[in-house]
Every structure is written in structure tokens, then in C-alpha cells.
Amino acid sequence: MATTEYQVTGMTCSHCEHAIRSEVGQVPGVEALDVSAATGRLVVTGPGPVDDALVLAAVDEAGYRAERL
Template sequence: MPTATYTVEGMVCPHCAAAVGAELERVPGVTEVHVDLAAGTATVTSEQPLDRDAVRAAVAEAGFRLRP
């Protein structure tokens, strides 16, 4: 299963990290999500490589942005 780590801009509290994690878990094919608030990252494991635009849209739904 592929794993990818994304940098998320704007997370400042545990609620932010939880919101990002919840939205990423809704992306089809995602099997596991770990959000590291201190590092500002989200590590996502999925059944197949994810489309970056789908990840970007999920993070945006939570109110944040992926760093390019």
C-alpha cells in the first residue's frame, strides 16, 4: 500500500489536525491517516496512489491548504 506525506499549511491546534484527518479519511481508497500537528504534515496510506488534486480538495474542505 502506498504512503505519501503532504505538508498542510495553517494547522495551529488539535482541532485543525482532526478536521484535516477526518476529511482525508473520506477520500476514496484511503486506509489510514496520521496528522502531525507539530510538523504540519499529513501522512496518508491508500490502496493505490492518490490523485494530488483529491488530497488538495479534502484539505481545502477542512479549511487548509497543501503546500505546493
């Protein structure tokens, strides 16, 4: 299992979390994810490394910005 953590900017509520969860959950290789508006963090888990560019694009599609930690 590979876990990657991201800092997300602009996330303020459960609706924001849901929007990110919906988009990032569609990225190939993502088996699980945890997103928290309180901490501004997104944690993505997959069987192997998940493509950062795809995760960042999915967050962008949801209307937020992210960077890998």
C-alpha cells in the same frame, strides 16, 4: 501500500488535526492517515496511489492548504 506525504499550512492544534482527519478520511482509497500540527505534515496511506487532487481538495475543504512533498 502507497504512502504520500503533504505539508499543511495553517494547522496549529488538535482541532485542526481532527478537521483534516475527518475530511481526508473520506477520500476514496485512503486506508490510514497521520496528521500532526506539530510538524505540519499529513501522511496518507492506501492500497495504491491516492488521487492527490482529491486529498488537496479535502484539506482545502477543512480550511487549510497543502502541497505534496
